[in-house]
Amino acid sequence: xxxxxxxxxxxxxxxxxxxxxxxxxxxxxxxxxxxxxxxxxxxxxxxxxxxxxxxxxxxxxxxxxxxxxxxxxxxxxxxxxxxxxxxxxxxxxxxxxxxxxxxxxxxxxxxxxxxxxxxxxxxxxxxxxxxxxxxxxxxxxxxxxxxxxxxxxxxxxxxxxxxxxxxxxxxxxxxxxxxxxxxxxxxxxxxxxxxxxxxxxxxxxxxxxxxxxxxxxxxxxxxxxxxxxxxxxxxxxxxxxxxxxxxxxxxxxxxxxxxxxxxxxxxxxxxxxxxxxxxxxxxxxxxxxxxxxxxxxxxxxxxxxxxxxxxxxxxxxxxxxxxxxxxxxxxxxxxxxxxxxxxxxxxxxxxxxxx
Ligand code: HPA
Ligand code: ZN
Numbered sequence: 001x002x003x004x005x006x007x008x009x010x011x012x013x014x015x016x017x018x019x020x021x022x023x024x025x026x027x028x029x030x031x032x033x034x035x036x037x038x039x040x041x042x043x044x045x046x047x048x049x050x051x052x053x054x055x056x057x058x059x060x061x062x063x064x065x066x067x068x069x070x071x072x073x074x075x076x077x078x079x080x081x082x083x084x085x086x087x088x089x090x091x092x093x094x095x096x097x098x099x100x101x102x103x104x105x106x107x108x109x110x111x112x113x114x115x116x117x118x119x120x121x122x123x124x125x126x127x128x129x130x131x132x133x134x135x136x137x138x139x140x141x142x143x144x145x146x147x148x149x150x151x152x153x154x155x156x157x158x159x160x161x162x163x164x165x166x167x168x169x170x171x172x173x174x175x176x177x178x179x180x181x182x183x184x185x186x187x188x189x190x191x192x193x194x195x196x197x198x199x200x201x202x203x204x205x206x207x208x209x210x211x212x213x214x215x216x217x218x219x220x221x222x223x224x225x226x227x228x229x230x231x232x233x234x235x236x237x238x239x240x241x242x243x244x245x246x247x248x249x250x251x252x253x254x255x256x257x258x259x260x261x262x263x264x265x266x267x268x269x270x271x272x273x274x275x276x277x278x279x280x281x282x283x284x285x286x287x288x289x290x291x292x293x294x295x296x297x298x299x300x301x302x303x304x305x306x307x308x309x310x311x312x313x314x315x316x317x318x319x320x321x322x323x324x325x326x327x328x329x330x331x332x333x334x335x336x337x338x339x340x341x342x343x344x345x346x347x348x349x350x351x352x353x354x355x
Contacts, residue, residue, distance in 0.1 A: 003338045005303060009292045012306075012334050013327040015096040015313035016089070016277055016288055018221050018244035020140070020170070021078075021120060022069045022102055023280025024085040033071040033080070042067070053283055058202050058253050059172055061283060068283075069105050078119025086127035088281075092289045095327060096317055098136040100168050103153050104145055113156045121163050136318050138196060140168035141184065143176040150184045154191075165318065166194030168221065169211075173203040178210040185215040194218055194318065200225035201255060205232050212241065219244060219316060224255060226272075227263050233270050242273040242316030247295040248286045249279035259298030268305060275313040307335045 027049035034041045043049045055061040072078060089097060106116050120137065127133045139157055141150045157164055167188045169181060178185075178197055185195055199211040201222035208226045211217045212235070223243035226232050236243075245264055250256045256263070267274040276295065281287045286294065296306060310331045314324045 003334075005296065005306060005338075006293055008303070008334050008338055009296065009306060010289055011093060012310050013096075013314075013330050014092065014094045014288050014292075014310060015098075015275075015317045015319075015327070016094050017098045017219070017242070017275055017313055017317060018246055018277035018279055019085070019097065019099045020065075020102065020280050021082055021085060021099050022072070022105065023065065023284075024088070024282050025068050025072070025081060026084070026282045029081065029084060030068055030071050033073075033077050037071060037073045037077070039071055039073070041071070053252075053285075055253055055283075058255075061253055061280075062172060065280065065283065066105060069102075070109065072106060072116075073109070073111060075115045075119040075122075078116050079123045080119075082120045082123030083126060086123060086131060086133055088287050089127070089133055090131040092287055094288050095132065096134045096314070096319055098138060098165070098317060100138045100140040100170065102140050102142060102170065103156070104142045104149065107153070107156075113153075113160070117160045117163060134319060134323065136165040137163060138166045138168045138194075139164050140170045141181065142171040143169050143178075143180065143198075144172045147181050147184050150181060151187070154184065154187060158191075161191070164193070166196055166218075169197035169199075169215070170221070173198065173201055173207065177203070177207055178215050182214050185217075189216060196221060198222055201250075201253075205229035208232060208236075212236070212239070217241070222246065222250075222255075223272075224250065224263055227266055227270070233272065237271045240273060242275055242312060243267060244277050244316075245274050246277045246279035246284075247291050247298075248281075248284040252284040259294055262295060262299060264295055265299045265301070265305075268308065273312045273316055274309065275316055276309050277313075303335055303338060307331060 027046040101120060124135045195215060195217045196219050197211040197215055197217045198221040200208040205225050205228050208223055209232055219242045221244045247262055251259055264274055276291050278287050278291050311328055314327050
């Protein structure tokens with residue numbers, strides 16, 4: 001019997017490269033933390049929160065995302081949030097994560113840099129011990145804030161340099177081009193941080209180009225609109241910069257009208273190293289496995305496509321080649337077994353037809 005593609009997707013080891021830890025705050029936890037911290041919520045039930053998650057744009061989502069993270073106050077809150085995400089990863093066979101956090105979103109509420117770092121890293125260490133999930137942590141700058149504010153945060157991060165692997169750029173895109181942060185990213189590079197940025201989610205291909213040429217990013221978060229510029233696509237392929245694509249996010253934020261018109265298939269055809277990710281799963285309706293299943297169904301992707309996507313994520317990760325190898329081998333084993341089984345099934349059917 002051929003293992004159906006859905007079963008392989010569930011079982012295969014996965015790496016997640018585009019996830020905002022604040023975007024994993026499920027409404028149930030939002031209520032629990034609000035109660036623990038004596039914080040009032042503008043909703044009277046979990047259902048009311050879920051009903052509010054009907055977004056018309058990135059900004060429409062961000063307004064609720066920043067409001068939601070208001071409940072995060074203490075070290076324990078950040079631990080609980082991060083550990084709950086890692087439990088979801090374990091259930092989805094996500095074995096490696098490279099995740100963002102938004103320090104500026106918390107500093108404004110008087111949360112200390114130490115509290116968030118301690119909570120998040122304690123959970124990441126526990127997740128590695130309990131589930132074997134490896135990790136990298138990326139500090140993301142909010143692009144609607146000033147570059148100067150970014151420099152202040154970079155100074156605060158210095159005390160945690162050993163736990164912060166890289167820096168990213170997120171929040172409202174249009175009107176906030178990557179070039180606004182040229183000096184900040186140059187300083188981050190000088191301090192040895194790896195560099196990432198959201199670009200081409202709602203913003204034009206020119207923003208992707210700026211992120212590459214001016215900021216010097218090593219991976220493109222989203223990148224959908226790169227496809228509008230064939231020269232840019234050629235450059236991204238030539239430089240082998242991966243795209244961290246987020247199907248359900250794109251659907252919920254109306255970056256695409258429906259999953260059937262999602263550009264992931266075109267990205268793979270163009271030779272772009274696309275990966276599947278969940279972005280803000282508590283807000284967008286699905287974690288990693290769900291993102292795979294929904295996009296594979298919508299685009300009728302086949303075994304070879306899914307194998308490529310799964311491999312891409314490990315190859316675009318910052319695991320060493322040595323640490324990638326067992327996961328890549330396991331992916332190959334699952335797919336080659338499935339393909340062999342399929343071959344046997346087809347042969348059996350043919351011999352039946354002959355008889
Ligand atoms: N885009 C920009 N900023 C964000 C996102 C996103 O998808 N999620 C959380 N902050
Ligand atoms: Zn994102």
